[in-house]
Amino acid sequence: MAQLTYLEAIREGLRGEMRRDPRVFVLGEDIGVYGGAFKITEGFLDEFGPWRVIDAPLAETANVGAGIGAAVMGMRPVVEMQFADFVTDAFTQVVNMAAKYHWRTRMPLPLVLRMPYGGDVKGGPFHSQCMEAWFAHTPGLKVVAPAFAEDAKGLLVAAIRDPNPVMYFEHKHLYRFRREEVPEGDYATPIGRARLVREGTALSVISYGWMLHKCLEAAGLAAADGIAPEVLDLRTLAPLDRDAILGSVRKTGKALIVHEASRTGGIGGEIAALIAEEAFESLDGPVVRLASEDSPVPHNTGLEAAFQPTVAEIADAMRRLAAY
C-alpha cells in the first residue's frame, strides 16, 4: 500500500497501463511538454515520447474524433479534456460517433475521456460543471466517477481496458484532497459496482464524487445523535449498480440521494425513480434528494458555498429522514 493523493493515483493508473500496453496513449491540450493543466501526465512525454503523449491543438472535436479513429484501429486512446466543461465542443463525437459505434458495427471502441469536473476550485460557470447526467442518458457510454484514490486508479485502469467508450469523471477538488491508501501495481475496479462505504440501518445515503465525502462527514454528525446512516458510493453512474442501491434501500427503508450536479434532471432523479418503482414496498419515507441549485456554478466563494449541498444540510436531511 502506498499513500497517494487522488491525483497521484490517476497518474499511477494511467502510467501503469501505458507501460503494460503499447496501444494505450494519451492525447490532449498541454498534456505533454507542460504535463497537463493539473500535471497528471507530468513526466509522461519523456517516458513515452511524442507519439504516445500527444500535445494536441485547441480543438475538442478533432481531439475526441482522433481518439475515436485511433480506437477504431485498435489503439486504446485516453483523451484529456482540460476541463470537463469543454466536452460540449466535442458533443457530436461523443454522443453520436462514439456512443453508437458498437451498436452499429458490433466492433469495440475502447476510448476513455478524462473529464476533470466539479466545483470548489473557484472556476466559475465554465470550469466547474457536473454534466455526468447528459452522458448517463446516452446509451452506449459508460460513466464512472470515483470518490477515493484507490478507485480513481482502479476505475481508470478498468476504463482503459473496457471495450466501450468510458467517460471518466475525475473531481478537481479531490485531486489534492488528502493522501489515501492505494494498492500497488496492477488492479482494476469493476465498472458497474457501487461500494458500501459505511454500514447502517437508519437510512441509505447514495452519493458519489466529492459529495460522497460530505455525506460521510454528515453521517459522523448524525451518528453522534444516535442515527446510523448507511453510505453507498456509486462509483459508476452508467450502468448503475441497481442491486446495491435496491439492496440497501430494502434494508433501511429510506433513501437520501446527494449529488453536486444541479438538482433538476440530475442522476438523482434516475436513482429515485429506480427506488420508487422497484423498492416501493420497502419504503418507509419519501425519497429525498439534495443537490446543487438549478443555476450555473457561481465564481464567488460565498455564492458557491450556498450553491452546493453543505455537510450541515446533509446531516439535517439525515436526521429528518431518520425521524420520519
Next chain:
Amino acid sequence: MAQLTYLEAIREGLRGEMRRDPRVFVLGEDIGVYGGAFKITEGFLDEFGPWRVIDAPLAETANVGAGIGAAVMGMRPVVEMQFADFVTDAFTQVVNMAAKYHWRTRMPLPLVLRMPYGGDVKGGPFHSQCMEAWFAHTPGLKVVAPAFAEDAKGLLVAAIRDPNPVMYFEHKHLYRFRREEVPEGDYATPIGRARLVREGTALSVISYGWMLHKCLEAAGLAAADGIAPEVLDLRTLAPLDRDAILGSVRKTGKALIVHEASRTGGIGGEIAALIAEEAFESLDGPVVRLASEDSPVPHNTGLEAAFQPTVAEIADAMRRLAAY
C-alpha cells in the same frame, strides 16, 4: 376554429409572430428557397424576404451562435435545426453561451430553437433522437414539447415572446398525424403549465409528445375494462408543472410516466423523483415508468416498433397499476 395539422399550426404560429413583430426572423438550413426540410416555412421567403428568412450554411454552431448574437441585439430569432439530432454540433452555444447568458448579464436572450425530433419516420439513430432531457438538466433553458396542434401554435408563440432561450421540440410523427381544432389569430399557451387531457381517478398517466397520444389510446382500452386513468400532457418539460403533477398524483395515488426518450436518465426520472419526494404519503403504488429501450433508435420498422412503448404495453401498465 380552423382545422389544422400540427405542422400547419406551427407554420401559422410562426407566420403570425413574424407579421406581428418585425424583430422576429427565421434562420436555418434550406428554410428559404426550399421552405424547410418539412416545409414549415414554405412561402416565408416571398412574404418576408431574405433578411428575415435566412438560408444558412451547413453549420449549426454558426447558426445558433448567430441567433444568439441577434437576440443579444434585441432581435427575436427562431433558428431551425433541420433535425433535432444536429443540435449536438451547436451544444456549446446552447448550453454555455445561451443558457447562462441572462444569469451572467441580467439581460434577456429571446432565442427559440426549433427542434424536429422523435421517431416513427424511418430516420434511424441520427434522425429520430429525443434529447429533451439534456436541456431540461441545463439551467437557463426552457423546454417545451407540444402534443396537440393548438399547443404547437400557442407554445411557439409563447416561446417567441419569452425573454429566455426556449428549446421547442416539435414531433415529426405528429406533423401530419391528423387535423385538429386550432383557434384563429393571436394566442399564447403559457409555458410551464401542463394540460389535463383526460380526467380520471384510478391512476395518473403523465406523458408528452407522441407518447401522449398513445397514452390516450391506451386509456380508452383501460376504460373499457372499467379503469379510469387520468392523463396529463406536460407540454412544458422545463420548468415542470409541479402543481399539476403532484395534484393529480395526490388525487389518484398512482403514477405512470411514459416517454419516447430512452428510459435511463430521461425526464421520467425527474418526474418520478418529484412524486416520490413530494407526494410520497399519497402513493398507493410504485411509480412506474415506460420509455424506449436504452439503445440508439433503430431504422428497421420492426425494430423501432419494439424499441418504443406500445399502446398495448401502456394499457397493460395501466391495468397492473390500477390493480395494485
Next chain:
Amino acid sequence: MKSKRESPRIEERAGRPPSDRLLEMLYYMRLQRAIEDRGVKLYYQGRIPGAYFTGWGHEAIAAGATASLGPDDLVAPMHRDLAAYLMRGITVGEVFAQFLDREGGPTRGRDGNIHMGDPQRGILPFISHMAASVPVAAGMALACRQRGESRVVLTFFGDGATSTGAWHEGVNFAAVFRLPVVLVLENNQYAFSTPLDRQTAAQAFVDKAVGYGIPGVAVDGNDVLAVHEAAAAAVARARDGAGPTLIECRTLRVRGHSEADKFSYVPKALLEEWAARDPIAAFEERLRAWGVLGAEIDETMQVRTAQEVEDGLAWAEASPEPDPAAVADGVYAEE
C-alpha cells in the same frame, strides 16, 4: 468558380493507368449506377424504408479516388460514394440488404440507406452529422503513423460539409501532424437546396488548403482519370509522410438531394449542361477510342453488372428481417 490548377486533359497525358485498372474503374462506376438505378425503382415501389440517396453523376469521384488505394488502405466515405464501399469489399447483396433494412446489411437494419461501413474491411461507417468522419479519419491515420504502418486514409465530404467545425478541426489536425489522409471534396454545387454562395465566399474551395498549409488541387469530378491522377499523387504523398492533400472534385448533383426532393431550385440549363457530361458515358467513349473497351469486354461487363445486381437483390431479399426481440442487444461490447 475558377480552379486554381486544372489538371491536364487526358490526351496531353504521357502515360495512363493500365487497362485492367481502367476497366476496373469503369466496372465499379457502372455497378454503382446499376445498383442505384435499381434502388430508385425499389424506392418508388415503396420497398426502401426512409430516405434514399444516390451518387448519380458522382461515380467518377468515388471510383477514381478509391482506385488509387492499396490493399491495406482505409476509407471514410459519405453518402454519394457507393463505388468506394464496393471497391473496398462491401458486396452488392449487403448493399441491398442495407437498403431493405435486413439483417444481412452491414448495420443489420440498425441504420438505413447508405449509412453503413465495416471497420474490419477498413471502411468507417459515417454518421449523419456532416463531416464528423473527418476527424475520425485523421485519428485512423494517426494510429497508422503511431504504429509505423504506411497505410493511407481516404475520406470524402461535400461542399456543405466544409462549413462545419468538424471539417475544419479534422483537416487542421491532419495537417498539423502531417497525417496520411487524402481529403476528397465532392463539390456538387448544392447542399440539399443550398447553393455554393451560402457555403463560402471563397473563389474556390481549393483556396482553403493554403490556410491549413497543405496542397490543394481542383479537378473535373466527371473525369475519372483526372480524379484518379490527383488522388494517386495525393496517396503517394501521404504515404511518403508528406501529409494530407485537398482534392476538390467539381460536379453537379443531377438528381434530388434524396429521391424525395424534386430539386426545382436547380436551374434547368445547369442540369442540361452536366447531364451532357455524364462521367460514365464520357469514360466509355474514351476507353472505346483507346481500344480498351472492345464490344466483347463491354458486353461481358454489362452482363456481369446486371447479374450482380439481380443476384445481390435476391440475396438481400432472402436475408431475414432483424429479430425485434434483439432490439436492445449490442449497445455495449462485452469485455
Next chain:
Amino acid sequence: MKSKRESPRIEERAGRPPSDRLLEMLYYMRLQRAIEDRGVKLYYQGRIPGAYFTGWGHEAIAAGATASLGPDDLVAPMHRDLAAYLMRGITVGEVFAQFLDREGGPTRGRDGNIHMGDPQRGILPFISHMAASVPVAAGMALACRQRGESRVVLTFFGDGATSTGAWHEGVNFAAVFRLPVVLVLENNQYAFSTPLDRQTAAQAFVDKAVGYGIPGVAVDGNDVLAVHEAAAAAVARARDGAGPTLIECRTLRVRGHSEADKFSYVPKALLEEWAARDPIAAFEERLRAWGVLGAEIDETMQVRTAQEVEDGLAWAEASPEPDPAAVADGVYAEE
C-alpha cells in the same frame, strides 16, 4: 512565420492619427498595464479568487483596434484585451470588483477574472470556450445589417482559438453574408503551453483569410499604430458593406498563460527579444519623438492613471460580496 503583407512602418506613413487619439491610445494602454500590475500584486496577496490572466504586452492590439470604432459600434473581446473593455466604458472600479468577485463587478461575482462584459454598453461577455464569441459576434452584425444600422462588430481571439470549429463556422458565416465584422487575431505564439506548430501547418494564420474569401493582413502586434491603421481600414470596409477582414497581430505572450503558469516552456531568447519590444515603451518613445507626449502631459497622464487605479480598487473594495441568499436568482429573465 513570414507575413503576407507587412503594414508600412509609421515613418513612411503620410498622415497619422490626431494627437488626442494618439494620447487616448497611450492612456488606455497604460491603464490596462497599471490595472493588471496592481491585479498581479493582489493575486500574489491571495486576494483574487481563481485564475488571473493578464494582457501584458498585448495592450497595443486591444487599444489600437478598439480606437478605430465609432460610438455605436460593438466589441466581443477575450481575456487579453482589458483596454477594449475600458475604452468601451467598463470602469476601473468594475474591473477590480470583477477581479475580487464583488457585487459591483459586471457579473456581480457570478463569473470571475476577465470573464465579463455588458451588452448595454455594446460589450459581449465572452465564455471560456475559446472562439465561442465569434459566431455570436457575427449574429450581432447580422442584426445590425437586418435593421440597416451601419454599426461594426470588432472581435478578438487567440492563435489557439483559430483551431476551433466555432471560429471556422463564425468566420465563414460572417464572410458568406458579408457582415460588418472585424476579426482580430492575437497571435501571441502560444496557446497556454502549446506552440504555433501545434495549431497550424500554415505559413501564416493570415493565409486562412483567402479560404473564406475575405482580405487578410498581418501586422506587428506591438506597434499600436500599425494595428490601428489596419483596424481602421477594416472598420471602414465593414461599414461600407464589404464584409469582414482578418487582421493577424503578431506578438508574444511575455508572461505565463495565467499567473499560475511559470512558462518555462518559452525560450529565454524569445522572451528577451520581445521584452525589448514593449508596446507601451515603444509608443511612448515615438510620441516623444513627435513631440506629442511632452513631459507635462506625460506626468499628468501617469498621475491620473495611478489615481484611477487606486480609486477603482477602493471602489471595488467598498463593493459588497454578493448575497448568498440570492444564489439561485436570475437564472431566467422574467416576462
